[in-house]
Amino acid sequence: MRAAIGGFDGMHLGHQALIKRSDMLVVIEKGSNLTPGSDRCDYTNLPCKFFDLNDIKDLSPIEFIAILKELNITKIVVGKDFRFGKNRSGDLDLLNNHFEIDAIEEVKIDGIGVHSRIIREFIKNGEITKANRFLGHTYKIKGKQIKGQGLGGKELVPTININLLKNYLIPKQGVYITLTNKHPSLTFVGTRSTDGNFSIETHILTKNMELKIETDIFKIEFLEYLRENKKFNNLKDLKKQIRQDILKATQFFNI
Numbered sequence: 001m002r003a004a005i006g007g008f009d010g011m012h013l014g015h016q017a018l019i020k021r022s023d024m025l026v027v028i029e030k031g032s033n034l035t036p037g038s039d040r041c042d043y044t045n046l047p048c049k050f051f052d053l054n055d056i057k058d059l060s061p062i063e064f065i066a067i068l069k070e071l072n073i074t075k076i077v078v079g080k081d082f083r084f085g086k087n088r089s090g091d092l093d094l095l096n097n098h099f100e101i102d103a104i105e106e107v108k109i110d111g112i113g114v115h116s117r118i119i120r121e122f123i124k125n126g127e128i129t130k131a132n133r134f135l136g137h138t139y140k141i142k143g144k145q146i147k148g149q150g151l152g153g154k155e156l157v158p159t160i161n162i163n164l165l166k167n168y169l170i171p172k173q174g175v176y177i178t179l180t181n182k183h184p185s186l187t188f189v190g191t192r193s194t195d196g197n198f199s200i201e202t203h204i205l206t207k208n209m210e211l212k213i214e215t216d217i218f219k220i221e222f223l224e225y226l227r228e229n230k231k232f233n234n235l236k237d238l239k240k241q242i243r244q245d246i247l248k249a250t251q252f253f254n255i
């Protein structure tokens with residue numbers, strides 16, 4: 001059994017290079033927020049064995065190796081920088097005494113190593129297209145619909161207000177071109193001028209609110225950062241701005 005080992009938060013292009021050469025993933029969960037928990041399984045059909053870092057961080061390298069052997073692992077697929085065990089004291093040479101090793105060269109884009117920590121910085125800065133290039137897929141969050149202020153449908157445009165299912169990294173405040181359950185949409189992320197509360201809300205461009213009955217779980221894929229969150233003193237100006245956003249988004253999708 002060939003096993004790739006690591007955190008795999010994001011399931012980015014570096015991770016994908018390992019996954020292609022493996023039969024299973026050993027996922028060490030250390031507080032992920034790009035593809036938290038089982039979201040990693042959206043990007044692979046390989047079986048995943050999860051370990052919580054807190055449960056294994058005090059194991060010596062030899063104790064960790066014993067656990068891997070119990071999983072019938074014969075070959076380890078990792079990046080060349082891989083270290084493991086208490087205080088990162090185990091390295092590839094030590095692993096090589098027990099398993100075959102497939103050590104992968106660092107995957108880079110534009111000379112920059114692809115790593116979860118770099119992708120998190122892009123997302124926090126609103127650099128969503130860059131994040132998506134490094135991920136090799138779109139950045140996604142999942143949530144359930146919650147009741148909004150009831151203002152959107154009446155005074156502005158109808159929106160689905162989202163309560164996140166997991167501890168996803170929230171992109172920089174602003175307005176994004178998105179897909180919501182694959183439907184072209186615009187998503188607002190930020191503190192609302194109307195009531196000062198933080199919200200994530202989506203306006204579906206092609207369909208109205210029939211989506212509500214299709215499902216109660218919404219998957220929002222971020223495609224492009226459109227603009228910053230702005231403070232509005234009246235609904236008329238906000239509505240005018242939203243109309244411009246919708247125009248840009250319909251051009252983007254060619255709809």
Ligand SMILES: Cc1cc2nc3c(=O)[nH]c(=O)nc-3n(C[C@H](O)[C@H](O)[C@H](O)COP(=O)(O)O)c2cc1C
Nearest residue numbers: 148149150151152159186188192193194203229230
């Ligand atoms: C495309 C779009 C852009 C938005 N831009 C802003 C904005 O720049 N500033 C802001 O305070 N609220 C913005 N909003 C959020 C509105 O304030 C929000 O939809 C309104 O308060 C209605 O909320 P409700 O759905 O809870 O009724 C935006 C909403 C959408 C759909």
Ligand SMILES: Nc1ncnc2c1ncn2[C@@H]1O[C@H](COP(=O)(O)OP(=O)(O)OP(=O)(O)O)[C@@H](O)[C@H]1O
Nearest residue numbers: 005006007008014078079105106107114115116117
């Ligand atoms: N760019 C990359 N190229 C090749 N291998 C990689 C790359 N990034 C990570 N790996 C390997 O993938 C496995 C999972 O690594 P890990 O989850 O620590 O990824 P990471 O993106 O480097 O995370 P972080 O940014 O949190 O350090 C490890 O074996 C690691 O060596």
